[in-house]
Amino acid sequence: MIKSLKKGLYKLAEDLGFRAQYLIILFKIRKLLGLKSLEEKRIEKFYADLFNGRLSLIFDIGANVGIRTSVFSSLGNKVVVLEPNRELVSILNSRFSRSNVEVIDKACAASSGTREFHLGDNHLVSTLSTQFIHHKQESGAKNKWAKKSQIKTISLDELVKIYGVPDFCKIDVEGYEKEVLSGLNQKIGMISFEFNYPAFESDTLWCLEKLSSLGYTSFNFSLGETLEFHFSEWVSYEDISAIFHLKNFPFGTCYGDIYAR
Template sequence: MQHWLGFLRSFLIYHNPVTIAAWRRFYRGVLTPGDLVFDVGAHMGTRARAMRAAGARVVAFEPQAPFAGFLRRTLPRDITLVEAAIGAEETVAEMAVSSRHPTVSSLATGFVGGASQAHGFEHVSWDRRQQVQMVTLDGLIARHGMPSYVKIDVEGFEIEVLSGLSQPLPMLSVEYLPAFPKLTVGVIDRLCALGDYRFNPVQGETGAFLWPDWRDADAAKAWLAGLPEDAESGDLFARLASH
């Protein structure tokens, strides 16, 4: 029963007209019709649908039940759904699932172990385990082609996702959590090891860049360090300087 209550919670958060409209406007501004995009951690499919509305060719990845089943039944047929997680290698992995708060279900054991003490996670418990198939970004690129953009929302598992990538991507975004700034700093360092990136945050579900320009890694890290722990989470976008 609790996992269906968690599903309903996610539905109410992400399937509302304001959020949907904001992300559709946003992706029309950053994507070009025909772009190949990956939605890693598709969850309810809000972003996948918004990117499709911008004319992109979308491959969505979601391993968690019941969300994968919901996407299988409701996504437009021209969105490719892969019921798998993305990580450092092709294997089978164990996901820690929060039935009441499924948005924070995670493959990252360190994240789950430390989150209970962090602001905003006081009432979260990870009460189930689910075996999931894991694939890599390099393998997906070999199969589908180089994406113009990759959205990553994987609750502390970002470094592992990027560990399966050996070349820079034109543009990507990762969820940042103000209570876990070191996770996002690690992502910034990993990206800078792959290429010359510039950064720009989107706070919450606003669907708008915070800065009028794209800034370097030091500026992004300084901004993260200045966020209060109870600040709203969001997405940190990274774009190759040559694009």
């Protein structure tokens, strides 16, 4: 009943053009009442176990509305967030004002400059990657990307130069992961990046090879939003890359996150 009501209110706000304002109010009410969903509690436990202690600096590349940012804020001394969607930036600035989170309205790319950003009708599918759009369309998704905008970009190397080396860096950029990691030429803390299969097999294998070349030696992954590691023990680059070759990949069409340290 409550879930249906929330969906109905969200749809009404979206139809009236007040989606951002609705989400800002919703997050403020939840914060005031100290409410956390089961999903948020699950995410918090996963990262608390993964980090095994408070971190000094976290990069959140592609924060969306800040579900994981909120967890990072509670587990880190400082969180640097990159989000190119201006509507979502307004939500993030409202959610994390007067906190340890710094929101930057840029995208992460191989270098500084400008890129064309494709705004989806659902904020979960906005992207800089035309390959991602083609993948979604070919898979039967009904989403539309009618609006485009020019956005500023910054590389991971440049972020490190400004803020220091992060203990953890989360990358979730809807098919633009290869471009983001192209802008990293040094080993930082633990990294996670999203994969989409089978459409982005070559990009995923490139990202794994890139991280290995930077000195990352231990890998693991979780499917979808399970937040459950596939391997009970972290594995080598050779082992993780072997399973992510499509001929060996046993999970069919799916997405998830790969972790490297």
